[in-house]
Amino acid sequence: MICDMIVLGTGSVAMTIDYTAEIAKENRCYNFRAMLEHHNLILNPLSIETLWLNITRRCNQSCTHCHVNASPDRTEQMNRSVIDHCLEILAGYDSFKNLDITGGAPELNPDFDYLVVRARKLNKHVTVRHNLTVTIDGNPQTGESKKYLPEFFAENQVEVLASLPHYEQGHTDHVRGPGVFEKSIHSIRLLNAQGYGKVQDGLILNLVSNHDGPLIPGDRASLEARFKQELMSKYGLTFNRLFAVTNMPINRFRLQLKQSGTYDEYLSQLMGAFNESAAIDVVCRSLISVSYDGRIYDCDFNQMLGMQITNQEPMTVFNFDLEALMRRKINFTSHCFGCTAGGGSS
Numbered sequence: 001m002i003c004d005m006i007v008l009g010t011g012s013v014a015m016t017i018d019y020t021a022e023i024a025k026e027n028r029c030y031n032f033r034a035m036l037e038h039h040n041l042i043l044n045p046l047s048i049e050t051l052w053l054n055i056t057r058r059c060n061q062s063c064t065h066c067h068v069n070a071s072p073d074r075t076e077q078m079n080r081s082v083i084d085h086c087l088e089i090l091a092g093y094d095s096f097k098n099l100d101i102t103g104g105a106p107e108l109n110p111d112f113d114y115l116v117v118r119a120r121k122l123n124k125h126v127t128v129r130h131n132l133t134v135t136i137d138g139n140p141q142t143g144e145s146k147k148y149l150p151e152f153f154a155e156n157q158v159e160v161l162a163s164l165p166h167y168e169q170g171h172t173d174h175v176r177g178p179g180v181f182e183k184s185i186h187s188i189r190l191l192n193a194q195g196y197g198k199v200q201d202g203l204i205l206n207l208v209s210n211h212d213g214p215l216i217p218g219d220r221a222s223l224e225a226r227f228k229q230e231l232m233s234k235y236g237l238t239f240n241r242l243f244a245v246t247n248m249p250i251n252r253f254r255l256q257l258k259q260s261g262t263y264d265e266y267l268s269q270l271m272g273a274f275n276e277s278a279a280i281d282v283v284c285r286s287l288i289s290v291s292y293d294g295r296i297y298d299c300d301f302n303q304m305l306g307m308q309i310t311n312q313e314p315m316t317v318f319n320f321d322l323e324a325l326m327r328r329k330i331n332f333t334s335h336c337f338g339c340t341a342g343g344g345s346s
């Protein structure tokens with residue numbers, strides 16, 4: 001059964017939606033595997049270098065495009081026992097070079113600092129998918145301040161991958177909520193003050209932009225040049241690279257597309273923009289994704305659809321088997337067109 005809880009925003013009603021049958025139908029219309037066959041592409045795992053942990057579904061924001069359906073009301077988070085198992089896996093296999101931490105806002109998990117410090121002691125490269133505003137807002141449930149984060153990131157040489165949909169306030173606030181742009185600018189300023197985003201071999205601050213609707217991002221390099229020019233000239237801010245991502249047609253964004261009657265149009269657009277080189281580079285070939293409860297998936301998107309990897313039995317960090325993971329067939333379905341459209345986005 002493929003289902004998830006849809007939480008439309010703070011204070012709104014949560015619903016559990018089972019869309020197994022719908023997805024099966026969509027897979028026939030928007031057939032990713034057939035597209036791969038048409039291009040003679042066999043996308044097997046290459047090597048598993050990154051452990052991508054989703055350690056909480058709680059967030060201080062409830063963005064319109066969020067594929068996690070994260071919000072301040074979500075309570076799921078990875079506990080210390082699962083975190084310790086993940087650290088044992090990182091320590092036990094040389095192939096794992098990187099730890100990629102995401103959420104929700106991963107910094108809201110009370111064991112976030114513990115995880116980062118221990119992974120760095122294991123000499124792993126640590127990347128945090130950071131929403132910028134958590135530094136300013138703190139923990140919405142407990143009121144705990146998160147103002148120490150820029151310094152903590154710098155001390156531990158964490159790579160920061162931060163969401164900023166656009167360099168214009170209106171666009172960013174439309175996607176992420178009123179006031180988000182201003183807080184994000186303040187937060188980038190604090191990161192720059194720690195030395196982030198200044199040089200290519202120093203502390204890395206990369207930004208992630210996305211459209212506020214069903215559109216495929218344009219040319220990445222020219223968008224990056226525009227972001228750099230606007231953020232420097234208006235606010236004196238710097239960063240390293242810009243990634244432009246496609247909104248994934250799942251969960252909250254999928255519901256919006258369905259409600260506005262644009263779902264099929266968007267899927268056709270993504271399918272029509274299939275890019276062979278982007279397909280060869282999809283991230284699921286070099287990572288595995290772990291949910292808060294220790295289940296293992298091909299990526300964070302498949303995780304949100306409940307498409308757990310199975311090897312005779314469902315795979316978790318408790319029955320971890322790297323060889324079986326390397327032999328697996330990746331679970332590609334129609335939403336994978338979101339990773340292979342245009343310049344690619346996964």
Ligand code: SF4
Pocket residue numbers: 282283284285298299300301302330331332333335336339346
């Ligand atoms: S959505 Fe599909 S193509 Fe993209 S990373 Fe996940 S499994 Fe791979």
